[in-house]
């Protein structure tokens with residue numbers, strides 16, 4: 001009994017189950033499969049059960065396997081044999097499918113709001129630090145200076161794609177399965193459109209076997225979640241790196257760090273690390289669901305009861321991680337002087353020196369080689385590029401004899417990268433405008 005029951009985890013579907021059952025009995029009455037008087041009593045009973053669930057008074061009993069049978073049992077205790085009419089023209093197979101669709105749709109709406117909030121946080125930070133430069137990295141080696149705002153807005157666009165994927169999974173969740181019965185449909189004259197309308201579904205499953213055997217919408221949601229967590233994990237990793245003594249670019253507010261039980265000096269970025277770490281369980285749930293489904297013959301199989309815990313855990317993980325991350329970012333302090341020092345690195349401007357020679361007629365390959373030699377020389381001599389005098393520079397290329405100091409100014413280097421989507425302040429301003437428009441336009445999806 002303990003092994004086969006799902007009550008310990010599917011009780012969180014209780015309110016969705018009641019909603020589904022109320023729509024179902026209303027349809028049964030509309031089709032005169034039950035009487036209006038019976039409908040009134042059934043709805044009254046279901047509402048009492050709902051109150052018991054909300055007020056934590058519901059007497060869960062594992063002998064009735066799952067939340068669906070627990071609710072029906074409770075209703076029958078209250079109404080007598082009439083409670084037994086609730087399940088007319090319905091199987092637990094289409095019932096559990098309906099509940100899961102309702103639940104997933106609702107949580108997609110909640111998660112999308114959290115994503116929206118995190119995007120707003122990215123925009124606010126980009127505006128707050130609009131004048132701050134940071135070394136941009138490739139291979140975790142300093143590459144070129146960029147605006148911190150530009151770096152942060154990268155996460156805005158990642159989240160935007162996450163929201164697109166979420167909206168896609170919502171479309172697949174927006175299919176109403178009830179009326180499929182156990183597998184083949186029902187001989188009762190049910191009105192599936194009516195149930196769909198009452199519950200806010202846009203579409204019906206057109207095949208009863210598909211209705212009870214489809215878990216694509218769960219797999220799609222978990223895929224969205226896995227990609228999202230990969231994004232959050234990259235951000236978590238950057239926060240961990242940036243708050244280390246080695247980087248020292250940011251300080252994370254004490255509320256989101258912990259001390260060490262042994263080392264008094266420690267301030268550990270636990271929240272950022274845990275967001276990175278929790279990515280593993282979300283990937284695991286996706287893989288578990290894909291594996292559960294891959295060998296199943298049509299239609300319902302008990303294996304499918306295993307669709308719940310990984311999904312619920314993933315939803316809980318996202319609903320915890322997203323707002324925490326937004327709060328932590330809102331309270332982050334950026335160490336401007338440390339960043340100014342990091343950016344004050346002539347080598348970050350090497351590309352610009354190479355581009356300068358290209359503007360004076362060299363090919364890019366030649367100029368790349370020439371500047372490379374000049375940097376190697378500086379490394380050998382322990383000099384910075386700006387310390388080479390005109391004569392010394394001339395030895396690498398005659399065009400370098402001119403004053404190139406503006407090319408070594410990170411602010412000017414950043415300002416020069418004004419291509420669309422580039423890091424110049426003017427380009428980032430355009431980017432911010434687009435990002436804000438997207439947030440303003442994106443009305444709440446009516447399917448949630």
Ligand code: ARG
Pocket residue numbers: 006010065066092093096302304305
């Ligand atoms: N507890 C089951 C689940 O979560 C409900 C459906 C069971 N259906 C059945 N015919 N045994 O999948």
